[in-house]
Amino acid sequence: MGSIVNLEQLLHDRLAPAFEAVAGAPADPAVRASPHADFQSGAALGLARTLGKPPREIAAEVAGKADLGGLAEVTVSGPGFLNLTVSDDLIVASLDALAGDDRLGVAQTKTPRRIVVDYSGPNVAKEMHVGHLRSTIIGDALARILDWQGHEVVRVNHLGDWGTPFGMLIEHLISTEGVDGDHSLGDLTDFYRAARAEFDADEGFRTRARLRVVALQSGDPDTRELWRRLVQRSEEAFLAVYDRLDVTLGPEDFAGESRYQDDLAGVVAELSAKGLLVESDGALCAFPAGFTGKDGAPVPLIVRKGDGGFGYAATDLAALHHRVRDLGADELLYVVGAPQRTHFQMVFAVARAAGWLPESVSAEHIGFGSVLGADGKMLKTRAGETLRLADLLDEAVDRASAPEIGLAAIKYADLSGDRRGDYVFDIDRMLATSGNTGPYLQYAYARICSLTVKAGGEPGRVMITQPAERALGLALLGLEPAVRGAAQAREPHRLAGYLHELAAAFSVFYEKCPVLRSEGAVRASRLALAGHTARTLHRGMFLLGIPALEQI
């Protein structure tokens, strides 16, 4: 398999023996991309003290000893850096390898893991709002990336389909449509609001709602049937949104909270038997070490509530146990907003203590920041209500020249920044055709497609005759580290940033290196570069869930 290309790794491997020879012990060459050359190594600087020699001298020795075999030119620079300029031949040879590789130089992982990715998780009978947007988009990108790396990804949509609100919702359904009503929950948000209003206004309704919760939990058939209809109708609405957003979640991925209801008593019993629960104010709580709140008091994880009902912690613990024990997960990812960070840390800690989460299995909370309005506060409508996701998408689509462009703009804006930070929802910026935006990538891709069609003819071997060709060639070799970095850190924006760099390198190439007006080998070479770029952009955009259009 000569098709796996990673220049950084290659240079690292060539430099390592030279550093070891000079230092007398293994030393990491620390090869990085550099603004002063293609790559640099700053390892000599760190060795200066231990070797008692000036860094430039060390760097020069390493440069002399390194067997780079014509792969790169090396010079000593600045305080003792090695500047590495890879040869055009190496770039060309690497691109040749890429030409016959449908994985574009990104190897399948040698250590596939079963990774459960929990994301989206909207609430039944409530329409999705902006709060669900980030989990859905980020989670989907991570699932796609890990999938493509060769991991076994299990997507889990942990629906909010259980709990006390359903007493209210079911009662409202009955009071508006009767037990057999062929209801149409057309506007789920309105439905929820109306139920809420009735609950707040009517004492008798509140009582019925509470009784209805009991009926639901005890398995009353009529109640269950009404509940099932609510859930089904909501799932249909969610699937429509996923379809619209090109999100890979399907009907088989729904695994709502209701799935774990039969396990909750067992969760409590087992934790109790292991001495992990204490009664406090009537509730059964776990107090994992290291979590303190007000007055330095330990923070409880309430597993069973004072009224005997189960808290969400019980459900999360049951779901975690199920994912490890029954699904055989090696890694658990929870793509859930930052505010729930402590909750998940506590759930993980309790699960570890219970032996449900062995050392060999990792659990990570993949948190993310909020979507803000122009005023810098959490995004709301003018009336102060939460914004429906569908309305947001409609606005973007209306403003864009094509639906795919508007939706991609929103998704890309969400994926292009560090997920931990908040960001301001600014539709104009998202739809901008220059800068690090979805439309910019889509435009670059569409241009290549148009160019390829017009040119006809076959691509040939890449030749480097211009700096722009060289820069593009080098950029094309960067997919592997970008994908790896994004997967390792669970940060899709690393891949997004790479794609923007690549598209920008292509735009410069497009300006400086005419294809149709060139001839022979140069033309064939440029067609090859364009083709590589198209394939790389297409794959990268796919991994982010951004549609690549052939025409705009």
Next chain:
RNA sequence: GCGCUCGUAGCUCAGCGGAUAGAGCAACGGACUUCUAAUCCGUCGGUCGCAGGUUCGAAUCCUGCCGGGCGCGCCA
């Protein structure tokens, strides 16, 4: 009060142990008888919140402050 998180160009954001801190927007100046100018090139613009510390080297790591956001018992 305790904990988590974020303070980088006027704005939106990258960079998170290495050399003069980078993009885009905005402002200003250029390049269209075009391969889709939805682009490209240039100029302007920063005591990287503040103060210490570690280090040959700090926007990056540690500590303390300041400022914003979030969390801290029966909602998920």
